[in-house]
Amino acid sequence: xxxxxxxxxxxxxxELHHLLTLEGLPAEILWQILDxxxxxxxxxxxxxxxxxGKSVFNVFFEPSTRTRTTFEIAAxxxxxxxxxxxxxxxxxxxxxxxLDTVDNLSAMHAxxxxxxxxxxxxxxxxxxxxxxxxxxxxxxxxRHSHPTQGLLDMYTIRHYKKDFSSLRVAIxxxxxxxxxxxxxIHAFATLGCPEIRVIAPKTLLPAQVEQLGVHVFHDMRQxxxxxxxxxxxxxxxxRMQGAxxxxxxxxxxxxxxxxxxxxxxxxxxxxxxxxxxNRGVEIDSSVADGKQSVxxxxxxxxxxxxxxxxxxxxxxx
Amino acid sequence: MKIHIKGxxxxxxxxxxxxxxxxxxxxxxxxxxxxxxxxxxxxRVIDAAGLVVCPGLVDLAARLREPGFEYLATLxxxxxxxxxxxxxxxxxxxxxxxPLDEPGLVEMLKSRAKxxxxxxxxxxxxxxxxxxxxxxxEMAELVDAGCVAFSQADAPFADTQVFYHAxxxxxxxxxxxxxxxxxxxxxxxxxxxxxxxxxxxxxxxIPVCAETVALATIFILARETGARVHLARLSSAxxxxxxxxxxxxxLAITCDIAIHHAHLTEMDIGYFDSNSRLDPPLxxxxxxxxxxxALADGTVDAxxxxxxxxxxxxxxxxxxxxxxxxxxxxxxxPLTLKWAEExxxxxxxxxxxxxxxxxxxLGIDAGHLTPGHAADICIFDPDQHWxxxxxxxKSQGKNTPFIGIELRGRVRHTLVDGQVVYxxx
Numbered sequence: 001x002x003x004x005x006x007x008x009x010x011x012x013x014x015e016l017h018h019l020l021t022l023e024g025l026p027a028e029i030l031w032q033i034l035d036x037x038x039x040x041x042x043x044x045x046x047x048x049x050x051x052x053g054k055s056v057f058n059v060f061f062e063p064s065t066r067t068r069t070t071f072e073i074a075a076x077x078x079x080x081x082x083x084x085x086x087x088x089x090x091x092x093x094x095x096x097x098x099l100d101t102v103d104n105l106s107a108m109h110a111x112x113x114x115x116x117x118x119x120x121x122x123x124x125x126x127x128x129x130x131x132x133x134x135x136x137x138x139x140x141x142x143r144h145s146h147p148t149q150g151l152l153d154m155y156t157i158r159h160y161k162k163d164f165s166s167l168r169v170a171i172x173x174x175x176x177x178x179x180x181x182x183x184x185i186h187a188f189a190t191l192g193c194p195e196i197r198v199i200a201p202k203t204l205l206p207a208q209v210e211q212l213g214v215h216v217f218h219d220m221r222q223x224x225x226x227x228x229x230x231x232x233x234x235x236x237x238x239r240m241q242g243a244x245x246x247x248x249x250x251x252x253x254x255x256x257x258x259x260x261x262x263x264x265x266x267x268x269x270x271x272x273x274x275x276x277x278n279r280g281v282e283i284d285s286s287v288a289d290g291k292q293s294v295x296x297x298x299x300x301x302x303x304x305x306x307x308x309x310x311x312x313x314x315x316x317x
Numbered sequence: 318m319k320i321h322i323k324g325x326x327x328x329x330x331x332x333x334x335x336x337x338x339x340x341x342x343x344x345x346x347x348x349x350x351x352x353x354x355x356x357x358x359x360x361r362v363i364d365a366a367g368l369v370v371c372p373g374l375v376d377l378a379a380r381l382r383e384p385g386f387e388y389l390a391t392l393x394x395x396x397x398x399x400x401x402x403x404x405x406x407x408x409x410x411x412x413x414x415x416p417l418d419e420p421g422l423v424e425m426l427k428s429r430a431k432x433x434x435x436x437x438x439x440x441x442x443x444x445x446x447x448x449x450x451x452x453x454x455e456m457a458e459l460v461d462a463g464c465v466a467f468s469q470a471d472a473p474f475a476d477t478q479v480f481y482h483a484x485x486x487x488x489x490x491x492x493x494x495x496x497x498x499x500x501x502x503x504x505x506x507x508x509x510x511x512x513x514x515x516x517x518x519x520x521x522x523i524p525v526c527a528e529t530v531a532l533a534t535i536f537i538l539a540r541e542t543g544a545r546v547h548l549a550r551l552s553s554a555x556x557x558x559x560x561x562x563x564x565x566x567x568l569a570i571t572c573d574i575a576i577h578h579a580h581l582t583e584m585d586i587g588y589f590d591s592n593s594r595l596d597p598p599l600x601x602x603x604x605x606x607x608x609x610x611a612l613a614d615g616t617v618d619a620x621x622x623x624x625x626x627x628x629x630x631x632x633x634x635x636x637x638x639x640x641x642x643x644x645x646x647x648x649x650x651p652l653t654l655k656w657a658e659e660x661x662x663x664x665x666x667x668x669x670x671x672x673x674x675x676x677x678x679l680g681i682d683a684g685h686l687t688p689g690h691a692a693d694i695c696i697f698d699p700d701q702h703w704x705x706x707x708x709x710x711k712s713q714g715k716n717t718p719f720i721g722i723e724l725r726g727r728v729r730h731t732l733v734d735g736q737v738v739y740x741x742x
Contacts, residue, residue, distance in 0.1 A: 008588055023517065097630065097633070097634070098634060098635065099633050117635065119635035119637050119638055120518055120637060121518060121588075122635040124588050125636075142519050143521075144519035144520075145519070179519060182519060207511040207513070207516055208513045208516055211516065211517075212517065
């Protein structure tokens with residue numbers, strides 16, 4: 001064991017400098033973000049000057065509508081100047097290296113990069129190479145992490161369930177490819193959630209997933225029994241092309257969330273989904289639109305979470 | 318040139334010598350050991366007091382990047398790196414561009430290397446044309462040109478039948494076949510050991526079964542064809558146990574591991590450090606410990622540098638996009654010594670893994686100090702500490718997970734054919 005670098009997300013004072021993953025972040029920082037977000041949700045004021053004069057660059061190497069838009073709204077409500085860069089169709093296709101792209105954007109005096117990239121670890125790489133005063137926020141990297149999504153999920157759960165210390169939670173579906181699942185698992189563990197379950201066929205679970213502190217279920221009804229929170233993961237269509245699953249129909253039959261399967265959970269269980277949903281593949285419309293669904297509030301809280309993250313980081317020198 | 322190497326601790330694993338003895342070199346050969354030959358007068362005396370004098374190191378895998386990848390390294394830079402690391406004989410894999418699949422390419426490489434007058438180069442020829450895994454190369458011709466073995470490098474065979482025939486054909490002439498045990502489909506898209514780190518980081522994994530499935534196939538085909546197989550770079554506890562069993566059952570196989578895998582684990586990926594992006598991937602600590610134990614008990618015959626200079630641009634990328642490989646020629650000795658120290662292996666036994674044992678695998682007359690034989694010698698200071706820094710490496714590849722690490726053991730003089738080809742400043 002040679003390499004033991006310090007946590008690249010924290011500054012020398014132990015404050016949040018970059019938000020790259022929820023793994024390894026102290027609970028106090030997570031609570032600070034959740035509490036700050038709450039203050040934004042509560043306020044009637046549409047615009048606050050916390051990021052006035054700052055430039056936030058949304059650098060998306062992978063297409064996204066929802067996440068990019070909520071980051072943009074959040075930054076604008078904090079009075080920042082927002083620049084959206086869809087890098088998939090510009091420099092990268094001309095063969096410019098990621099490092100060159102980052103250098104060029106830094107030279108444009110960015111204060112904050114919001115980065116989405118198809119490769120796990122790309123935001124870490126960018127954070128290592130930007131000037132020390134620039135903040136990097138991971139808006140989703142490969143299968144690795146999507147920390148603001150994880151945080152908004154925690155916010156939503158806290159909103160409905162108040163306390164994590166007695167919750168039984170289940171994450172269902174394509175855990176293997178899911179950055180949302182990884183983010184939630186780390187956040188649940190840090191916030192003191194006593195029982196985290198994952199429910200999926202073996203082909204959609206990563207190696208040694210139990211090492212993350214989760215209980216593995218392959219049977220959905222057993223896995224959902226008496227849970228308080230259900231997170232359904234998006235099943236991407238391309239997963240059908242390999243040999244991971246035989247068909248969307250069979251997946252729906254065994255792992256799609258229907259009212260019938262949800263009945264195994266506690267009667268007041270809530271249902272989350274990071275979106276965009278595949279209705280009839282991982283979730284039935286009657287559940288997605290039903291009274292236990294908190295999928296739309298997730299989106300609303302997502303803006304407050306992103307405001308909280310940006311304003312906290314901007315205040316940390 | 319007559320050289321007197323004076324006052325050193327002579328370690329020659331092959332003859333079992335470990336004693337303070339002088340070495341006398343004349344006309345490119347070892348003239349005598351212990352006592353000077355009659356009428357001796359030296360042109361030069363090398364004071365080896367406090368130093369170890371051992372056979373020049375034999376490295377089973379060093380990519381020189383010629384032909385085809387000269388922008389990554391030149392033969393000259395890598396041969397400098399070799400002798401600076403005490404390496405006097407090295408085998409280079411055929412995955413150049415074009416691959417070493419024609420006698421002309423092999424002759425050219427051999428003669429260019431010879432003209433540089435540093436380490437001896439032993440090309441491993443391509444087993445199939447263009448390493449495409451479809452048609453066999455002219456193996457007998459390639460051996461005449463200087464190839465010592467044949468390998469498919471990391472390229473797949475089109476199918477198992479080609480693999481089977483390649484082994485049959487090589488076995489006809491008794492040519493050794495070097496195989497990297499990894500089932501290509503099971504490793505597809507993988508960039509890290511399929512274990513807890515890959516799971517945490519969301520990196521596509523290479524499962525251990527990619528190695529064990531390949532080993533099972535290799536063992537069956539080796540038995541069937543009688544081919545002499547060398548297994549290049551094992552990575553897992555399960556894999557090394559299979560090799561141990563196969564050897565016990567009398568299968569004539571040899572194997573090596575890379576220096577990185579004797580020391581590092583998946584945890585050393587740190588925060589997506591692309592310097593730790595290696596093929597095969599760094600596996601768990603259980604695997605690493607099993608490889609170290611197998612090195613000690615002889616299941617693993619040799620340690621190699623798996624020297625792979627990679628361009629900075631190809632490493633300055635997110636982990637999965639970065640090119641695999643690390644520079645290693647100059648780290649082979651200190652990392653072998655480090656393994657010996659940590660495993661409480663005796664120094665001669667450790668040195669055997671990078672001299673006499675490696676030469677036995679390679680089938681060459683090297684890796685020992687015997688009067689009348691070529692004077693390929695490494696003289697090193699076992700106690701000198703040095704820090705691995707990119708600027709201090711002679712290799713054009715500056716990429717290694719060991720950057721910034723302090724290691725012990727530094728080469729002071731390297732002799733090839735009785736000539737001093739490297740001297741530390």
